[in-house]
Amino acid sequence: MKYKQIHTSQLDKNNLYLKMKSNAESSHLSKRASRISGLGAIHALNKAKQLEQEGYDIIHLEAGELDHDTPQHIIQSAKRSLYDGKTRYTSTQGTLTLRESVACHIYSSRNVSCSPSDVIITPGVKSGIFFTILAIIDPGDEVIIQDPSFPSYSAITSLAEGKPIMWSQSPASGYNYDIDKLSSLINPKTKLIILNDPANPTGNIMKKSTIESIAELAIKNDLWVLTDEIYSQLYFDGIVPYSILSVPSMKDRTILLDGFSKTYAMTGWRLGYGIYPQRLIEPVCSLMLNNHSCIPEFIQDAGIAALNGPQHFVEQLRTELSNRRxxxxxTITKARNLSCHTPSGALYVMIDISKTHSPEAISFTEGLLSSGVSLLPGTMISENCTSQVRLAYTVAKPILSTALQRIESFVN
Known part of the structure; x- marks a missing residue:
């Protein structure tokens, strides 16, 4: 299908990238609302979808949503639960059956023993991040966050009146993790370190030695560690992520968050879980109770089917994503004036555009959108990624090939 050329003037007419500033500056809204903004990937997706509605052919590579449908055995489990009348309130912490399934999964995937009483079922990992930070962080507390990383970490920290402290991984180093730099960021105000492994947006997977060094710093300085492992099953080349929860003596200071969105193509189901130290179970559940009460039981039954059912979907997905990667x-390595580092996991490639005719991330993505491809500007992830763009390889290879051809043509 040929794409309709988009004129730059049309992009400028309603430039969503340049309208990220929150309307919360209005005197009618709270200061709290002014401290938080929307996700860049959603803004980019909405802009591209708006152009699609106007008749333009856009290939979406901006958001981390798979092109797969949820496996049928998971859907059927939810349907059975609905027909069985499982539509009432459940425990805020989650049903015992799902918590037992999660505990078994954590043992088989991380070799960590935990009790169902250590598990909290959440409406997605993002909510787990939200409630965990609210339960831990007081005004003025500092939270160390990988940079670049998922923007919600900083946004939620700011909402809790904490201070995000960015642990930078430079593009020039291949986004490697500098433990000495991390150590230099720790001070008496530091309360929490947030990890994301495999990482969004870099696709890096931390070495076991790096994880152990982080654990050593956390123990030495009496810090919490929140590890977001939503991409835990999306790893390549046999490089299996090593969870910091697996490190001896870390269980009482680590919160592990994972979910179903990426592994089982369940983004819209909003289902995740956390492994928590016992001292956090009650405060986190109290926050959840006052927010959403509980997760629908038919959704939780779908999670049970996902964890306990056949896993060939996950294995095939891992192979397919590796091939797309x-x-x-x-293609990028061979292309003129483009470069990238090969990721070991997750769904993304960070592309360096510094040598192109349009080396600034927002102008590059705006121009590329006129060629029918939507990417995420690096500046929507990190202020240090001014010459990087994120590509999510979430479409089939034929479509991906077309997108890459359009990118090459635009750059040339």
């Missing part, structure tokens, strides 16, 4: 990296 290599197509992207091989």
């Amino acid at each position: 290599m197509l992207v990296c091989e």
Whole structure:
């Protein structure tokens, strides 16, 4: 299908990228609302979808949503639960059956023993991040966050009146993790370290030695560690992520968050879980009770089917994503004035555009959108990624090939 050319003037007419500033500056809204903004990927997606509605052919590579449908056995489990009348309130912490399934999964995937009483079922990992930070952080507390990373970490920290402290991983180093730099950021105000492994947006997976060094710093300085492992099953080349929860003596200071969105193509189901130290169970559940009461039981039954059912979908997905990743990296590496580091996991490739005719991330993505491809500007993830864009390889290889051809044509 040929794409309709988009004129730059049309993009400027309703430039969503340049309208990120929150309307919360209005005197009618709270200061709290002014401290938080929307996710860049959603803004980029909405802009591209708006152009699609106007008749333009856009290939979406901006958001981390798979092109797969949820496996049928998971859907059927939810349907059975609905027909069985499972539509009433449940425990805020989650049903015992799902918490037992999660505990078994954590043991089989991380070799960590935990009790169902250590598990909290959440409406997605993002909510787990939200309630965990609210339960831990007081005004003025400092939270160390990987940079670049998922923007919600900083946004929620600011909402809790904490101070985000960015642990920078430079593009020039391949986004490597500098433990000495991390150590230098820790001071008496530091309360929490947030990890994301495999990482969004870099796709990096931390070495076991790096994880152990972080654990050593956390123990030495009496810090909490929140590890977001939503991409835990999306790893390549046999490089299996090592969870900091697996480190001896870390269980009482680590919150592990994971979920179903990426692994089982369940983004719209809003289902996640956390492994918590016992001293956090009651405060986190109290926050949840006053927010959403509980997770629908038929949704939780779908989670049970996902964890306990056949896993060939996950295995096939991992292989397919690895192949897409290599197509992207091989094409970008050969392309004129583009470069990237090959990720070991997750769904993304960070592309360096510093040598192109449009080396600034927002102008590059705006221009590329006129060629029918939507990427995420690096500046919507980190202020240090001014010459990087994120590509999510979440579409089939034929479509991905077309997108890569359009990118090459635009750059050339």
